[in-house]
Amino acid sequence: MSIARDLDIILAHGPELSAGGLDYYKLGLWAAGLPKSRILALNPGLPAEELAQRLQAFLYRGSEHRVLLAALDPRLRARQIIRLLLEEIRINPEFLGVLDLQEALGYPDPQACSLKAHNLIRLAASMLTRAEPIVTRELPVNSRVLVWGDSFAALKAAVDLVNQGYPVLQAFPGPAFKPLIPGAPLTQPPGEELLQLTSQAQSHPAVQLAPQARIIEVQGSAGNFQVKLETDQEVRVETVGAMILAPEMHLQPGEAAASLSPHPRVLTQTRLEEILAAPEEAKDLLGPGAPSLQVAFLGADSHPLALRRALDAAKKFLARDDCRVLLLTRDAKVGVPELEGELEEAASSGLIVVKLPGLPALSLEGDRPRFTFFDPVMHQEESLACDLVILDEVYAPAAGNAAQAELLGLFPGPRGFFQVDNVRHLPVITNRRGICVAGPARGVMGLDQALAEADAAVSAVHQLLGRGRAEAPQGRAVIDRGRCVLCLTCHRLCPHGAVSWDNRAIINELACQGCGVCASQCPNEAIQIRNFTDDQVVAAMETLDPRLTPKIVAFLCQNSAWEAYHGALKMQQIVLPLGFTPLRMPCAGKIDIDYLLKAFTYGADGVLVLGCHSDNCKSQMGNEHALWRVERARTMLEEAGVDPRRLVFRTLAANAPRDFLAAVHHLAGLLQEVKAA
Amino acid sequence: MNNQTRYPVVVLGGGIAGIAAALELTRLGHEVALVEKTPFFGGRAAHLCCKATDVCQKCGACLVQERLKALFQEPRISLYPQTELLESSRQNGLFHLRLQQQPLVINPERCVDCGLCQEECPAATQGAIITTSVTQNHPRYAVDPAACLYFQDGSCRVCQQICPPTARAIDLEQPEKTMDLAAEAVIVATGYRPGDPACRSHYGYGRHPQILSGVELEERLKNGTGLVGPDREPPRRVAFIQCVGSRDLQHPYCSQVCCGYTLRLARLLKHRQPEAEITTFYMDLQNTGRDAPRLQAEAHREIKVVRALPGDLRAAADGSLRLRYLHEENAAAVEAAFDLVVLSVGIGPGADNAALAALLQVELTPDGFFQTSGRQQYTETSQPGLFLAGTASGPRDIAGCITQALAAARQASQYVQKS
Incomplete structure (x- = not known):
């Protein structure tokens, strides 16, 4: 059982409080009557020195100040007081409750305004008097970082990390680095900077290389992971403080390849690039005296980078006047910089782009491949014989990502990539601290973005490991x-x-x-979660005032609903039900069935549970847990003879204050129905 | 001349990219000045609506919210609203920036955001007092000297007189300020301008209330101002037309975000109003988000997707809008009626890009965006110490802006530490 401790309440009253219709003199008197509380009315507009003097004179001695600062828009208006409390007087941030009285201003009856404001203060005070300090402490962490993969993003991460003083273990599946330049022919040599990156990663004494490696087991957590690595020689356990995953993508045959047996006139994009890069072979295809050709590129519509590769090869044929070059595709994916221009240029030098709803049927007629399709522009069935057909290839995630994600305790990402598709994790973090992803680990992307993500991942690791010491709330x-x-x-x-x-x-x-x-x-x-303990939540529910009706207890996830609630307060002419009692939760997943039932025993007319939308929970599953518990509680309520409509679960986003209001009004409407029934 | 204030990094632009960069810089241990042309922070992304049906559609619009909150609580970021760059020069590697700040007429310490000033302002319709729906901003009202009657001829002081006596937050005599900042590095995050929906004149934007741009649709959904069809009911037949202000002779690039926001908005409309019929007219469907095939498959189930850009749009006598297009299967001309037509505008270069580039002595791309230098430098420019973040350097989505901002912040931080 937690003990209620002494609390200092500061009522920051500018001229605006009375402007809003609040009687802050009365409010002060009422608040002074709360258990274990003292109150100071303070004008935040006073000079800083005087503010500091008054605060020093008022606050309880010692370091354990629990302070509730109530004001209108306190983060802005009482900014100076907040700064003094945190920086000069150095109270624990967990002990500072900042309460916005905005919600109390909306009621036509000034008496109701003051009563509401008093109740908001009482609610916040009940949580705060039971607050326990969270002290951050420095934990020793291993400053070594595992970089998984040999993509350019991985190489950049490794080089940047060692330059910042973090030793790196770079493990990758192949025998040697084999990074890809997405969107470029495989035969294209990397530019000078990329070569430099490769040689730095290869030769830097602080980068330990582990080629032909496989991660077979992971223990521990942020700051101290034990990774069991299997290489061709041995199985060894390495200790690292963090990981950056950036395994290289690989190329897979596109859809069209499945239906075809090998044929000399049907080439993959990779094979074509090899031929074009070899002078002898290319001469037969493009040199003087080579026969004129009808060349068809098929597909290249999985990603703009696939189109870029196809265009690069197509240009070589287009440079010859007597070649006819077609691109048969479902969509011209041009959504990367400059590709639209390149496509236009290719088209103006003769590329025929045929857009079809599906890829055309391909058959072999004698020695030559033949396409049949309905041409929507010419409005007729077309049959087209080609000398050369180029099958596209798709950038696919590294094999084994899914199994590895499971080993690492990561939620699986879309289509075999790492990082669950949840915007809260953007750009480079995962559901586990200390494990970051970058570039080809999390999606198909150009080199520019992959390298930028390596930057972001290195920053994230640096902020966690801080050169060997991490700060953790205790x-x-x-x-x-x-x-x-x-x-x-x-x-x-x-x-x-x-x-x-x-x-x-x-x-x-x-x-x-x-x-x-x-x-x-x-x-x-x-x-128990500190400062969201069961005691505190129950104490908060005890503050329900029978004079304020309808009594609605709202459990609000701080990542979405709590923000939406504050957003709603700032909208014009918003009036929440007088008995609306907002309780901040660290995540909807913290909401206990007990809380839901107790709220009714403390006299709530209705209970509202608001969490993040599905796939948008910072803890991925918290909103689902909340939903299950609400459903369970509803059956229990029904068994107990309480109308289950009085308990409502909704999801919303932080930037959707209107959805918040809609949820509150929905419940208020239901309560009226229930009452009438 | 005022005393010069020195910052390790100055960020130009208070949108999502600028905010993300500034916050990351403070995490890396630097003081930052964040300069914003308008009175409000949050940029265009803060006006985008949440597109979740019941499931998050991963548009990223909610990511702005938490960063805005963090911005206003971060003491190491100095905010300069209503401030523009006047001059820039470099000496010994330091940027010397001369900034001009419009008079900050409304005192944030005193204003209670009651909105009386805007209600009573005789020039409110001309934009003399502007407000924002981005509620973290305070004050949420600002006087624009360009439209305010007081600043034209001193003839009007209504707002100052009407401001409640307990607040008295308005002082029209506040002076315009010129400030000189010195910075070791600068991040340009000045954003974009949405494509002009009127650039395709045959779609008749502006001539009919049932024709909206994608940006307007987002704002209406966000602000709950609602959509009304010709018969005062919610529009039942909705068309989206893609590539307005992208992929044409004047804009030879793909804006990358429009296919994504169209499909998400279409699904949102369908979710809110299941009996609605929604059609998207497009040239090529671009990849949308990290799980594009799934989103597109879901979208195809719920909405009609037609590969054709309508050639003709006219208003019919019954109040509907008639679109004519060629059917892809049989190449026949089809006419279809709609209650609402949304023009999916793209991302155009910022209006001030040319002037800013000249001041900062960097190059623009032929399309008018800031030029990154080299292929592998995602954030660097030809000026050492000058970095780019967000849509200043070309179209990208919210997640892309944040990634680039984080990278720019790290590059700038390293540049500052080296010099």
């Missing part, structure tokens, strides 16, 4: 070792791979992101 999630029965529910559910165990579960403080999915699912109530 005790954000706490396991009561007396209660833990080692069922490992937490270990299974933790989306961030932060839970391990000795003879009880252990939470890795560096990897934990404080979402609370574990705490609300723990069958023995052994986990």
